[in-house]
Every structure is written in structure tokens, then in C-alpha cells.
Amino acid sequence: MRTQISNDLQEGCHEGRLQTRFPPEPNGYLHIGHAKSICLNFGLAQEFGGVCNLRFDDTNPAKEDQEYVESIKEDVRWLGFDWDEREYFASDYFEQLYALAVRLIEMGDAFVCDLSPEEIRQTRGTLSTPGQDSPFRNRSIDENLDLFARMRTGEFAAGTKVLRARIDMASPNLNMRDPVLYRVLHVSHHRTGENWKVYPMYDFAHPLSDALEGVTHSLCTLEFEDHRPLYDWLVEKVFPLGKRPRQYEFARLDMTQTVMSKRKLRDLVENNLVDGWDDPRMPTLSGLRRRGYSAAAIRAFCERIGVARANSVVEMGFLEHCAREELNMSAKRVMAVLEPLKLVITNYPEGNHETLAAENNPEDPLAGTREIVFGRELYIEQSDFMEDPPKKFFRLKPGGEVRLKHAYIIRCDHVVKDEQGGVTEVHCTYDPDSKSGGATSGRKVKGTLHWVAGDYALPAEFRLFEPLYLADPDQTLEGQSTYAGINPHSLTRLYGWVEESLREAKVTDRFQFLRQGYFCLDSKEKEPGLVFNRLVGLRDSYKGH
Secondary structure: OHHHHHHHHHOOHHHHOOEEEEOOOOOOOOEHHHHHHHHHHHHHHHHOOOEEEEEEOOOOHHHOOHHHHHHHHHHHHHOOOOOOOOEEEHHHHHHHHHHHHHHHHHOOOEEEEOOOHHHHHHOOOOOOOOOOOOOOOOOOHHHHHHHHHHHHOOOOOOOOOEEEEOOOOOOOOHHHOOOEEEEEOOOOEOOOEOOOOEEEOHHHHHHHHHHHHOOOEEEEEHHHHHHHHHHHHHHHHHOOHHHOOEEEEEOOOEEOOOOOOHHHHHHHHHOOOOOOOOOOOOOEHHHHHHHOOOHHHHHHHHHHHOOOOOOOEEOHHHHHHHHHHHHHHHOEEEOEEOOEEEEEEOOOOOOOEEEEEEEOOOOOOOOOEEEEEEEOEEEEEHHHEOOOOOOOOOOEOOOOEEEEOOOOEEEEEEEEEOOOOOEEEEEEEEOHHHOOOOOOOOOOOOOEEOOEEOOOOEEEEEEEEOOOEOOOOOOOEEOOOEEOOEOOOOEEEEEEEEOHHHHHOOOOOOEEEOOOEEEEEOOOOOOOOEEEEEEEOOOOOOOOO
């Protein structure tokens, strides 16, 4: 793609201009696949000194809404791109597009057809057999102009008449077999209201909107490759040579264990399988943002997967890997206990507390330290204690010793159990001379545990996410209320404690909870209390880097 653009500019194509566009349909929220297109269109324009428009292809009012327009603009800005004053809508050109359709009729290149959608499909032919001419294909120009004008005024019901291009029903490319250009829709448009009763098809509006805006390079995903002959046919019919954009295709982004279709994502939302478009399990940009991904991590991911002509599937783990690379350098290290078990240090004086120094980020020498409180009663993770552990269990066990992170070495002396035999408290003694960083702290133990001080810790909810699908989804909706392959454990809620330093945490902050993963506050929660989303775990399972 870069080579093609560089060659075009050197050869003086389009008078040496580069103008791209990002053309979303406002019928849903953008997902990570759109991020690739955003970064490509805006990024190439920046790289080669061109400009990129933001244009909404709003030609299907039945599925479009202003809510989607606003969400798309928010996502593009969040990714770090700006279209300045170049915000357009296909609906801005409805009058011009209608006039261009009239011109095609006048040139004998379009006709009004009375076949139903099903009849058009049946007469289209197959890859091995030609299509059949519509019985209305040879209507006179005057009759077509009259009927098309009456379609505009709403005289005909939806589905009863369409405007079709007159090209070639025997073309080996099915998209060139007299495709539909306009259809009748008695639906209010979110911008034009009730003004229009006919709406252009995407394949008609898209290339002509490109040409009207002065776009030079129309970058599309590979599924539009077969549509390029129609793209070229339309712009060549009605625009002079120097004003014609060219379409270039690249492979779309597909990822494991998720769906990359707004229609499929809408199914999840409407069937209440997720908490809206911005559910942190969704691949939407708003969902990834709420989960804690940064725009920089998304841009790095899009840059590193590159632009290719061959379709491929990217592992979800690679997106997580890009996030970890950034978070490892920037995220503050803190302690949180997600499934708490009470620990009492019996030889620590009751009522006493002390402050200890804890490093904020060992990867960042400028990150400094913070103070944490240590006392008699603490919380540790339930999984960090076993009464009857296997071999090579280096955490806490009866008679065993571990170090508490940033603090002291402790030894487990006995446990307190409930009536069912479950451990409710672990009682330990500490070695006062083993303070971490102290002059006499040289004694070594194999295990180190994170913890929080019971009297000073803050209650918190933790939301842990797994992929939304157990495997790559089969894209088939089963019944009316569920989706094939959905993961019943895609969301787990835990309730525990975090250290007091997080009292002033902000939504924009990212933290590494020691031994647990990277977390951020949930940006949607309005109720009092701390709710943290786990962005990614600590372990990087991706092997491709």
C-alpha cells in the first residue's frame, strides 16, 4: 500500500495529492477491525502529507442512528486522529447522487425495474450460468425518468420498484449483472427526516461520494475487491478522468475467539448476552476502552499486524501482548487481594501499625516509592495457603515460612476453621529482624506473598474476563436467545480488598496488581465503591513475537 501511494505521488497522479477517507456506516459501534482501517487511512495521510476525511455512509436509515454517529467520532478521536473540518455524510450528497442517477438514465445506463428482490436474485444467474435480462430492461428513457421521479415522491411501495444499472447480465462478475442502484424506503432518516423516499445502495453512493469529495485513494477491505469493477464503471460514467478515485484493497482484520461483524455484535447486545456495546468482553473500541486498553496499545497492534493482501486470523493473545508491553513500563505496581483470607500476626503488638516503603514500578527508575501500612491483621489470597499442600508448594502452609512483599518473613503456626472445616483465619508469627530492605533481612525463603492491611484496605469488586467464545465462533445464531459457542465463564466477579493508595485512583490510571494482572477502574460504574476490570493477566501466552 505504501509503495503504491509513493509511486502514485512520484508519477504525479491526482496532481500529487493524497486524500483518503474513513467511511463507516452509522449502524453500530466500531470494533477493533475498524481500528485497522482508521489507523491505515489516517496514518497514510499523515505519513505522506495528505488529508483524510471522516464520511458516514448513511444510506440505510432503517438501521442507522445518531447514537452511532457520536460513538464513531468519539472512537476516532480516542485513537488519536482528527478530521479537522472534513466531516461528511453520504446524505450530504443525496441531491447530487440523485442527479447522477438521472444522468445514467439519460445515457441509457440505468432503468427502473419492477421485479421483486426475490425475482432479481432468481434471475441473476450463478458463477457458471449467465443471468436473465429483466423484462423491464428496455423501457424508454422517458418512461424511466418518469418512474424514477415518482419513486422519489413516494408513489410506490417499498420493494415494488428499484433503479438498476444496465451493464451485462452475462458478466462473469455477478456484481456487474445489472446491480440495484436505488430502492424505495418509506423510512425516516436520522439527518434528512422524511425528505427522501428513495435511497442509494452502498455500492452506488460509496464510489460517487469518494469522487465528489476528491478522494484519491479509496482503501477497502478485500471483500470489496469484486465490487471494484462496479466502482470504476460508475465513476468512469459520470466523472472526468482527473477526478476519478481508485480503489485499493487490503485484508480485513479477523481475530480468534470473537466476531468482527456489527450485525453479529448487535445480536449479542439485543439478546442481552453482554452489557451493551461497551461491554469489556466485546471487541468494540468502546468495550476495549472500558476494559482498560489504551489508544497507544491499539495503534501499536494495528501497526505491527501490518497491511497485507492475504486474509489471515490474528490471535487475541497478540493484542494482549501489545497491551502488556506498554503496561509493563507504565503501570504502577500495587497490592490487591481478590479472594481474601484473614491472616493474624500473633506476636505483632495489638493496635500498632507501621509504614513501609514500596516501589511503584521496577521498570521505571523515576516512578519512586509509596508508603503502605503494615499491622497485626492482614488479608492474603486464599490460594496462597494450603493446609495439606503438594510438593514444591512455596507459599504458606502449616509450619512453613514465606515473605510478605515489602515486609517481613512470617511462619504459619495454626489455623482457625469454621463448622464445615473451612479455614477462616491463619495465625502466624513474624521475624522482626527480617524486614524487607533492612540491615538484617538477608534470611532467604522461597515464597513471597502479596497482602493488604485489614484496617486500612479498601473494599473492591474485581471483574475478570475470559474470551467471549470458547473457540472461534461458527457465526451462527441458534434460536432467539443464545449464540453458538458462547463462554459461560467469560465474566467472573470477585470481592476483596485493595491497598489504601488506590483511594484516589482515576479511570485513566492503569495498575499492575501484583501476581494478578493489569487492572483499571470501570469507567461506566457510577455507584460508590471501587470496581476494577482486569485488562490482561500477567502471563503472556502469545508465542509469535
